[in-house]
Amino acid sequence: KAGVTQTPRYLIKTRGQQVTLSCSPISGHRSVSWYQQTPGQGLQFLFEYFSETQRNKGNFPGRFSGRQFSNSRSEMNVSTLELGDSALYLCASSYSLGTGELFFGEGSRLTVL
Amino acid sequence: SQKIEQNSEALNIQEGKTATLTCNYTNYSPAYLQWYRQDPGRGPVFLLLIRENEKEKRKERLKVTFDTTLKQSLFHITASQPADSATYLCALDGGFKTIFGAGTRLFVKA
Numbered sequence: 001k002a003g004v005t006q007t008p009r010y011l012i013k014t015r016g017q018q019v020t021l022s023c024s025p026i027s028g029h030r031s032v033s034w035y036q037q038t039p040g041q042g043l044q045f046l047f048e049y050f051s052e053t054q055r056n057k058g059n060f061p062g063r064f065s066g067r068q069f070s071n072s073r074s075e076m077n078v079s080t081l082e083l084g085d086s087a088l089y090l091c092a093s094s095y096s097l098g099t100g101e102l103f104f105g106e107g108s109r110l111t112v113l
Numbered sequence: 114s115q116k117i118e119q120n121s122e123a124l125n126i127q128e129g130k131t132a133t134l135t136c137n138y139t140n141y142s143p144a145y146l147q148w149y150r151q152d153p154g155r156g157p158v159f160l161l162l163i164r165e166n167e168k169e170k171r172k173e174r175l176k177v178t179f180d181t182t183l184k185q186s187l188f189h190i191t192a193s194q195p196a197d198s199a200t201y202l203c204a205l206d207g208g209f210k211t212i213f214g215a216g217t218r219l220f221v222k223a
Binding site for chain 1: 124143144147149154155156157158160162182202206208209210211212213214215216
């Protein structure tokens with residue numbers, strides 16, 4: 001069974017640009033969560049999607065958005081990039097909401113110059 | 114305010130010894146608590162989940178305890194090996210979202 005796939009794995013952008021990251025969950029998993037990981041802040045919750053609906057959102061500005069498609073694949077978008085957005089963005093899938101046991105992808109490493 | 118704290122940023126132990134990592138939380142009432150392992154540049158990997166009505170859970174060389182009165186979980190690795198060197202993350206159910214601690218980096222020396 002294939003794991004969680006995130007693309008791209010690495011990307012470099014400049015300030016002011018926007019970026020879209022993609023996540024394909026494990027087959028049969030309907031919940032997708034996104035996290036930002038930085039050395040100083042650790043893993044910070046961005047948002048969670050279930051059945052194409054955002055169920056919860058973390059304390060991030062509106063520049064961070066996401067969506068989930070009918071096949072459970074998810075994308076997140078960051079607009080007007082800032083230097084502080086440089087981070088590892090991790091996607092995790094689970095079978096349903098509140099079931100624990102998150103399965104993480106390898107992440108997308110974003111560098112903003 | 115709500116907090117989840119892993120008491121040590123780093124822990125150094127000798128091979129064969131038992132590593133004990135601590136996770137404390139405040140202003141949460143989690144239905145369950147989890148532990149993950151993360152290697153550099155990789156995504157976290159789930160290890161164990163313990164529910165609020167469970168005191169202890171074991172999996173091979175791993176043992177987790179959960180004390181809802183103390184609001185604390187302890188994570189033990191017995192007979193530690195250099196391959197156990199990684200960052201270990203505590204995570205709890207924060208109401209439709211999983212909240213992670215900052216992690217403890219474990220170094221097991223041969």
